[in-house]
Amino acid sequence: MKPGATLHPDVVQEVLGAWVLAERREPGEVSVELGEDERALLAQMPWPLRRAEWLAGRRVAKRLLHEALGLAPSRTQVLPLESGAPRVWVGGVAHEEFVLNLSHTRGWAVAAVARTRVGVDVCDDVDGDRIARIARRVFSEGEAETCGAFQSRETQAAVWAMKEAGLKLFIGGVFDPGARAIRVESLSPPRVTANPAMQVALLRLPDAAVAVSRDA
Numbered sequence: 636m637k638p639g640a641t642l643h644p645d646v647v648q649e650v651l652g653a654w655v656l657a658e659r660r661e662p663g664e665v666s667v668e669l670g671e672d673e674r675a676l677l678a679q680m681p682w683p684l685r686r687a688e689w690l691a692g693r694r695v696a697k698r699l700l701h702e703a704l705g706l707a708p709s710r711t712q713v714l715p716l717e718s719g720a721p722r723v724w725v726g727g728v729a730h731e732e733f734v735l736n737l738s739h740t741r742g743w744a745v746a747a748v749a750r751t752r753v754g755v756d757v758c759d760d761v762d763g764d765r766i767a768r769i770a771r772r773v774f775s776e777g778e779a780e781t782c783g784a785f786q787s788r789e790t791q792a793a794v795w796a797m798k799e800a801g802l803k804l805f806i807g808g809v810f811d812p813g814a815r816a817i818r819v820e821s822l823s824p825p826r827v828t829a830n831p832a833m834q835v836a837l838l839r840l841p842d843a844a845v846a847v848s849r850d851a
């Protein structure tokens with residue numbers, strides 16, 4: 636079972652009223668136009684894998700902001716809030732009109748932008764089984780059985796993405812309250828219960844699950 640509607644790479648798609656874009660990761664550090672603050676942050680990052688994923692996130696985010704909202708990459712910066720959540724800056728000013736979120740794996744970089752809160756997460760199918768290793772920490776009583784989490788590595792990836800996208804919607808509360816706060820009720824149709832209530836869309840890339848979360 637591979638739950639989720641198709642998300643076409645390199646095409647901006649509207650999902651739950653948000654714009655979403657996925658790019659396949661390229662090896663090493665991708666080229667992307669960076670602003671002064673972004674260059675300063677990158678200069679402090681010594682680890683090659685972190686630099687590469689951070690750049691991939693910036694690239695897909697800036698492409699999305701350009702294609703969906705017309706924001707020129709030369710004037711746009713994507714800088715972290717204290718929580719680590721991304722914030723868009725245009726011409727040196729924090730952009731309050733839109734909320735951006737992004738996610739990266741070994742295979743993909745995905746960004747989502749909307750007028751109100753949005754969370755996005757991608758999970759490569761090959762990494763789906765990591766959820767089984769931490770099942771006791773992330774699932775509530777009966778949750779995994781009810782939603783069919785362990786049917787396949789694709790369902791495991793889907794559940795992981797739904798929980799992470801849900802946590803990211805809170806911007807700042809990723810570890811507190813933690814993954815149990817998002818209860819996955821069903822994969823088809825995708826449905827979670829959480830407080831505050833949220834809606835979640837589930838999408839499929841060729842070898843990965845993507846989830847997008849919005850306030851209900």
Ligand SMILES: CC(C)(COP(=O)(O)OP(=O)(O)OC[C@H]1O[C@@H](n2cnc3c(N)ncnc32)[C@H](O)[C@@H]1OP(=O)(O)O)[C@@H](O)C(=O)NCCC(=O)NCCS
Nearest residue numbers: 689692718719720721737738739773798803806807809814
């Ligand atoms: C910090 C965390 C956001 C990292 O997530 P991840 O899956 O390792 O990585 P992703 O690539 O999907 O997301 C990272 C991006 O999320 C964004 N982000 C970071 N903190 C965030 C927050 N508090 N709220 C919203 N978005 C956040 C950032 O843009 C970050 O990328 P960047 O630093 O390169 O800009 C967080 O989700 C995490 O580590 N969660 C683990 C909690 C857990 O138990 N998960 C099990 C789920 S079943």
